[in-house]
Amino acid sequence: MASNTSNFVVPLPPVVKVEVEEQVVPKDFRGYLTRALAWTALMPLFMLAFMHFSQLTHTAAVIDDQQIMRTQQFARSMSARFVSIETFLNTASDMISESIGSKVIPVSRLNKLAEKMPYLTSLKLISYTGRVDFHHGESSVSTAELMSAFAGSEVNVRSFQNEICFGSRVPEADSYDRSFLLIGCEPKEDIAAIFERSVGAEPYSLQIFDSKQKEIFFTSLNDSGNVRPQNLSPEFVKISEQMLGAPIPLWRTNQKRNDSAVLSIAEIPDTDWRVVFSQRVTFRDKQLLSSLLTSGVFLVCGALLALIVGTFLGFRLTNYVQTLIDQINAFKKDGSIKKPDRSFLANAPIELKLLSVQFEKLVRQVQSTQKKLEESNLDLTHQVNLRTRTLNQRNQELRALQFLLAPLQDEPHVVIKRTVESFRLILGLNQLDFVDKPERDRQDLASLPVKLSTGVLGYLSFERPDYTQENRINTSLQRLANSIAIVLENKEMFSSVKASQSRFNALLESMTEGVVLIGKTGSLLYSNKTAREILSIAPGDGIAKVESYIEEHFRKVYLADSPNNPQDFFAGPTRYVSKVDSDFFIEASGFIVPEFHGYVGPRMGLLLRDISEEVSMERMKRNLISVVAHELKTPVTTLRLQSETLQRQIRSGKLSDSQQLLTEMLEESERLQNLICDWLDVSRLEAGSLVIKPKVQTVTAILNKAMKSVHLHFPHLEVSLKVEPEAECVLADKDRMTQVFVNILENAARYNDKEKPTCNVRSEKIDDSVVISFSDNGIGVSEKHLSKIFDSFYQVDMGSGRKVGGTGLGLSICRGIMAAHGGKIWAEQNPKGGTVFKISLSL
Incomplete structure (x- = not known):
């Protein structure tokens, strides 16, 4: 069959042209080279500027780290000093406590001990009545002020106007209330000396305050400006509290640059005192600026020198490059090769000479390759046209097979007939049929069996093709035969599955037990007739959660003979009673369905039984013993009492009531006989x-x-x-x-x-x-x-x-x-x- 597709032709230009990109400024290679050299000089400049910026950032970080380190070092020094003083006071308190029992204060020992503590300028022992029992050195703080500051404290540190005092309580052996106060004081000038050793020659300010925003000490070193302490406002206290817990306890005040300062904070351990070091931003700017002046001068000078040298060297190189451009323009214009002049061959760089030679070789190769491409184009066009016809025919065959293998809307033999006719037209055959038996007597016809493992399903009878087309047609017909076999096999499988499904559904619908299939989300997938009657649902009704539906309409029950009623369907049968009808009982048992038609993976199933009759019989059987015992006990007890009464009358010889007793005994025995007869009748009926x-x-x-x-x-x-x-x-x-x-x-x-x-x-x-x-x-x-x-x-x-x-x-x-x-x-x-x-x- 002829193809309707037109021939494919690969277009090829008659002459290969080499396009040269136009310059922004035609033939201005000098300007291009100058700009290149300028950028070459600017790149080190940019890198040097980046290095200066990195150096500036690093210097600022180093200054910050130094300030934080000095702040923390000062706080540790103060803490060590406080610990040393408190240790001294505790040692002295222990010594005084040992001698209080003898009512003698060891004054000489205290004087020697006070002389060994250079930090303290004064040491006082004050009794609970306010009497000074020991005094060493001078202090500007009065005894009343000390008593008031250290009242109710074990060991404390308190700040006064010019001194910092440390206190330790020395209780008497028989009463804590009758205790002494041992108080040592240190001048605040010592704090300034520690601060000066910490910062050296750097201009810093020191401010100490406690957690109650009370300022304890302030001083400034090496700063000639008007330095004032920070205002202990709520905002400042809030920021300082946040910085205490921050990884970098350092921040800058929100003021004008000349008045702004960089602050760092640290807390003196074992106290509520905060230490703040501050340094002016203007001083930091001077430090950073001095590090940039020298390197900046060298940077500018280097850039200017590189630009001048590059411009001078570019002039000669521009002329040589222009010669190469002229060669390219000559080839672009008429395809000729222009030879360079003697000056170029004698003085041009070796790289440009090689470039000129390689350009001449490239032109000759292009001219030779163009001829070969024209010859290859004809052969390629022929191959493409042949392949296109083959692909079009294969595409038509696949469409026909797709129609055959798609879900069948008509009977299989109708679809097979249509597909066979489509293949006949595609392959250009005069005859192609699907028959039950081949025609052996016709020599002009060939046959191809359509078979499965179970046997031959039919034959494709077709006109014998020309030997040149035999392989192609046989291959296509073999694909058609395989597809027809698949369709017929699917038809048989579908009929078998449908019949099995119908039998399975009929079996489930005829069961006296209810069967429910539950999805992975707990929804109802399937229910038979009995299950729908038990659950009171109509065919086609959906249940989002089966377990919730059962718990909504039924209530779990525990019967006397089932004390361990399971709480899970899979642990055993679970019994329920209807919340509407108290005499309606069901039993639910869980099971696993490995595979169910139309669903992938296992599902949970429920087996529901109506056990109302069973529960009723269980109830009656449980009450049977009490009922029978009650009914039998009455006549038996009566006969026994009447027999005992009659026996006493016979012994006493008084038989006046014997006749009545015998009559009553006869009635009770008759009643007992009737009861037994009822039991016998029930047995005969059953x-x-x-x-x-x-x-x-x-x-x-x-x-x-x-x-x-x-x-x-x-x-x-x-x-x-x-x-x-x-x-x-x-x-x-x-x-x-x-x-x-x-x-x-x-x-x-x-x-x-x-x-x-x-x-x-x-x-x-x-x-x-x-x-x-x-x-x-x-x-x-x-x-x-x-x-x-x-x-x-x-x-x-x-x-x-x-x-x-x-x-x-x-x-x-x-x-x-x-x-x-x-x-x-x-x-x-x-x-x-x-x-x-x-x-x-x-x-």
């Missing part, structure tokens, strides 16, 4: 071995027999009977039906709080059955218990303290007897009050 002998009986006869039995225990029960003629006779076992009547009538009398309990019996024909209804005026049964009172052992009042006894087997036995007759029994609420029991027997 085993399906209850035998009845139905005969035609009248409703009136059965009711009269039942009333005689009931009136023995409930003589006050009034029973009325209304029988329709069509409903007079029934087919039933008289004894068993009488048992049903007796149970219903006894319940009407037993569960009744009226003075005259009544029960209205009515027999009527409804359709093909006789329906006998018993309407009483008793306490009635609530709606939620109506469907459960026929269960074995079920009673509305299951507590041990219930008012009316019973085993909860009567109505269960009635239901079994009616089932054996092919009838049924049920209960309804009486609109007038009480309960209506109805039995139905087929005619």
